[in-house]
Amino acid sequence: MATNMIRLTIDGRPVEVEAGTTVMEAAEKTGIHIPRLCYHPKLSVEGACRICIVEVKGMRTWPVSCATKVSEGMEVTTASPAIRQARRDIVELLLDNHPMDCQTCERDANCELQNLAYQLGVRDRQFAGERKCFPTEDSSFSVVRNSEKCILCQRCVRVCAEVQGVHNLSQHWRGAGTVVTPAFEANMIDSVCINCGQCINVCPTAAWIEKSWTDEVWEALHDPAKHVVAHIAPAIRAAIGEGFGLPPGTPAAGKTAAALKLLGFDKVFDTNFTADVTIVEESHEFLDRVKNGGVLPLITSCSPGWVKFIEHFYPDLLPNMSSCKSPMSMHSAIIKSYYAEQAKIDPANIYVVSIMPCTAKKFESRRPEFMNAKGRPDTDAVLTTRELVWMIKAFGIDFVNLPDEDFDNPLGYSTGAADIFGATGGVLEAALRTAAEILTGAPLPSIDFTQVRGVVGLKEAELEVAGIQLHIAIANGLQNARELLARVRAGEKFDIIEIMACPGGCIGGGGQPYPPKGGYTIDFDLYKKRAEALYAIDSGKEMRSSHKNPYVLELYKNYLGEIGGHRAHELLHTHYHARTPRGI
Amino acid sequence: MTKQNTGERAYTLERDLQDFIASCRKREHPESFLITVLHKVQARCGYLSNEHMQEVAELLGVPASTVSGVATFYHFFRLKPQGKYMINFCLGTACYVRGAPLVVDAFREVLGIEVGETTKDCLFSLEATRCLGVCGLAPVAMINEEVYGKLTPTAIPGIIDTIRRREEA
Numbered sequence: 236m237a238t239n240m241i242r243l244t245i246d247g248r249p250v251e252v253e254a255g256t257t258v259m260e261a262a263e264k265t266g267i268h269i270p271r272l273c274y275h276p277k278l279s280v281e282g283a284c285r286i287c288i289v290e291v292k293g294m295r296t297w298p299v300s301c302a303t304k305v306s307e308g309m310e311v312t313t314a315s316p317a318i319r320q321a322r323r324d325i326v327e328l329l330l331d332n333h334p335m336d337c338q339t340c341e342r343d344a345n346c347e348l349q350n351l352a353y354q355l356g357v358r359d360r361q362f363a364g365e366r367k368c369f370p371t372e373d374s375s376f377s378v379v380r381n382s383e384k385c386i387l388c389q390r391c392v393r394v395c396a397e398v399q400g401v402h403n404l405s406q407h408w409r410g411a412g413t414v415v416t417p418a419f420e421a422n423m424i425d426s427v428c429i430n431c432g433q434c435i436n437v438c439p440t441a442a443w444i445e446k447s448w449t450d451e452v453w454e455a456l457h458d459p460a461k462h463v464v465a466h467i468a469p470a471i472r473a474a475i476g477e478g479f480g481l482p483p484g485t486p487a488a489g490k491t492a493a494a495l496k497l498l499g500f501d502k503v504f505d506t507n508f509t510a511d512v513t514i515v516e517e518s519h520e521f522l523d524r525v526k527n528g529g530v531l532p533l534i535t536s537c538s539p540g541w542v543k544f545i546e547h548f549y550p551d552l553l554p555n556m557s558s559c560k561s562p563m564s565m566h567s568a569i570i571k572s573y574y575a576e577q578a579k580i581d582p583a584n585i586y587v588v589s590i591m592p593c594t595a596k597k598f599e600s601r602r603p604e605f606m607n608a609k610g611r612p613d614t615d616a617v618l619t620t621r622e623l624v625w626m627i628k629a630f631g632i633d634f635v636n637l638p639d640e641d642f643d644n645p646l647g648y649s650t651g652a653a654d655i656f657g658a659t660g661g662v663l664e665a666a667l668r669t670a671a672e673i674l675t676g677a678p679l680p681s682i683d684f685t686q687v688r689g690v691v692g693l694k695e696a697e698l699e700v701a702g703i704q705l706h707i708a709i710a711n712g713l714q715n716a717r718e719l720l721a722r723v724r725a726g727e728k729f730d731i732i733e734i735m736a737c738p739g740g741c742i743g744g745g746g747q748p749y750p751p752k753g754g755y756t757i758d759f760d761l762y763k764k765r766a767e768a769l770y771a772i773d774s775g776k777e778m779r780s781s782h783k784n785p786y787v788l789e790l791y792k793n794y795l796g797e798i799g800g801h802r803a804h805e806l807l808h809t810h811y812h813a814r815t816p817r818g819i
Numbered sequence: 820m821t822k823q824n825t826g827e828r829a830y831t832l833e834r835d836l837q838d839f840i841a842s843c844r845k846r847e848h849p850e851s852f853l854i855t856v857l858h859k860v861q862a863r864c865g866y867l868s869n870e871h872m873q874e875v876a877e878l879l880g881v882p883a884s885t886v887s888g889v890a891t892f893y894h895f896f897r898l899k900p901q902g903k904y905m906i907n908f909c910l911g912t913a914c915y916v917r918g919a920p921l922v923v924d925a926f927r928e929v930l931g932i933e934v935g936e937t938t939k940d941c942l943f944s945l946e947a948t949r950c951l952g953v954c955g956l957a958p959v960a961m962i963n964e965e966v967y968g969k970l971t972p973t974a975i976p977g978i979i980d981t982i983r984r985r986e987e988a
Contacts, residue, residue, distance in 0.1 A: 337954075374827075396882070402882030402883075402884055402885065403882075403884055404884055405882070405884035405885055405887070405888035406888055406892075407887060407888050407891040408891045408892065409891075409892050416884075417884055418872075418873070418876070418882070418883035418884040418886065418887045418888075419869040419873075419883070419885070419887045420871065427883075606945060816873060816883060817828075817873075819876050819877060819880060819881065819882050819883060
């Protein structure tokens with residue numbers, strides 16, 4: 236491969252790299268991390284911020300190292316006095332057009348702009364001028380845009396288009412008036428935004444943040460008239476530890492349960508319980524469609540970002556959607572019916588808080604389908620992992636040294652099938668475990684469907700289950716889903732498809748902890764560690780198939796009646812509808 | 820927010836524009852025809868409404884955010900309806916020192932609109948421009964293709980009135 240190798244020097248050191256490598260990547264090989272801001276390793280190169288400029292001998296101008304390919308004999312200087320001064324000036328100019336509210340900002344201490352200003356030695360503010368003024372846009376239930384904090388790096392524009400295939404955002408107007416908004420500068424609530432929150436995850440500042448519901452939750456916790464219960468999503472336990480400095484992939488279900496009890500929740504349940512219920516209902520629905528010639532492929536409906544996406548972009552495929560509510564909405568509905576009845580508490584006094592890795596769950600909780608006749612949502616508040624981390628810190632709880640506690644039963648018990656919901660492929664594997672055993676009528680020799688595992692964007696497999704040949708597929712990141720859906724539209728035969736909006740599934744959700752300094756989101760190596768935590772919990776459990784959960788069986792026996800029956804439909808199923816504006 | 824989007828879609832763009840966009844979509848890189856399409860829509864309709872831009876997006880297969888991003892970036896594209904008579908008054912140096920601001924005030928008063936706006940009857944739009952190249956006639960304005968030179972505030976009501984009467988006739 237020697238012919239494809241390029242020799243150059245970076246800061247006087249000879250380097251040999253493959254042709255096509257950028258100067259930024261080549262510098263990494265010599266141990267130099269060129270300062271950068273708009274660059275994101277999982278997104279296209281924008282070259283907007285100019286922080287990563289370098290000197291190249293013989294070139295008249297300073298090229299950006301993220302977008303400049305190496306060439307033979309190139310002599311690169313990454314940090315001459317002039318370059319360092321220029322970088323500092325660029326950051327100072329960005330700060331000049333930025334609110335001076337670091338101490339009270341949501342991203343204080345994990346803001347990339349703030350970190351960069353420190354790293355580059357911005358100690359004085361040399362420039363002071365007119366600053367851009369935009370109102371905060373908070374029409375969405377999930378995300379809030381503060382364009383005054385936007386530095387126009389376009390990471391949100393890129394993630395929305397390239398990773399999610401939504402294309403909701405674009406720069407509008409020009410010069411000092413440039414602003415990132417949806418089409419026609421519409422409010423987020425009136426746009427094709429799917430509420431996934433990936434814009435928050437990639438934003439270097441606080442231009443995008445989740446809509447915070449912590450005030451409401453604090454208030455409920457201190458209201459003696461309210462019976463406040465929490466339930467936590469599968470993916471929380473795999474990532475929340477990172478918010479407290481624990482290594483990625485540290486399972487922390489027990490600590491989370493303990494922390495929630497300390498915060499004052501009357502009951503701490505596990506969304507996993509209704510993940511098991513989802514599997515029981517969904518595999519029943521799937522087998523029913525297979526046997527009775529129903530619409531196939533069946534497509535999973537747990538991910539609220541995906542649900543809104545199909546409503547805007549692929550309304551013709553809505554009949555393929557599973558009618559099952561998500562585990563969150565099932566859980567909240569069961570708390571306010573079954574649990575309320577058992578505990579003899581008026582559902583009107585129960586306040587349900589669900590802890591989700593997801594900003595779109597906030598939107599889901601406000602869908603009219605998930606409200607009672609009086610317009611009260613089944614899920615009163617949704618907190619992201621980040622919001623819960625903050626609440627735990629605000630309370631002064633020493634999370635890392637907290638002894639494990641159990642969830643409360645019956646709605647806190649789950650099988651291993653529920654834990655893996657948080658990773659891409661997990662829902663499908665859980666469904667296969669149950670569907671296969673129902674079809675064969677006997678326990679499976681192995682319940683590990685390893686074909687569907689692995690943190691990659693798109694997976695498919697042919698499986699034989701009880702003599703039936705199944706073509707299955709899994710997508711995460713909606714750009715990957717679009718590829719799959721194009722094939723479904725073209726008539727290719729699939730039997731069951733799992734789609735999660737966020738890259739990696741819920742473990743990569745838009746509400747998960749920010750990566751540590753120097754790290755980045757959509758990092759599949761990080762997500763693999765989170766996924767491994769979930770598979771480790773699963774394999775360590777005695778019971779690993781949803782239909783064997785004794786409390787789930789009890790729920791059906793005592794309350795719901797038949798699987799897929801009338802009461803189950805009332806409480807556990809929903810419907811979808813096409814939405815405008817039409818997605819393109 | 821929750822209106823249906825299935826079923827037949829009725830487009831308001833005229834048939835030949837729809838056909839033109841469809842022909843662009845069949846070619847390589849349909850998105851590269853976006854500006855051409857927007858030019859044609861504006862030429863026909865006078866400006867780019869949100870509704871028309873959404874239709875362009877759907878028919879050309881380009882995200883609506885890209886369409887409105889492009890439309891707001893370029894000066895040439897108008898996002899508000901334009902009057903039948905476009906008044907472009909000059910604010911170049913020569914016109915300015917010869918009293919253009921007073922002339923502008925007279926236009927605003929007579930028409931009852933601000934600079935950049937259009938009268939309710941869609942007859943007049945008022946826009947500022949820089950040098951029109953006829954400084955000898957300062958202060959000067961163009962109403963559509965016609966040049967009006969050596970303007971004074973007192974002349975404005977008559978000019979507008981003449982056009983209005985012509986339109987009513």
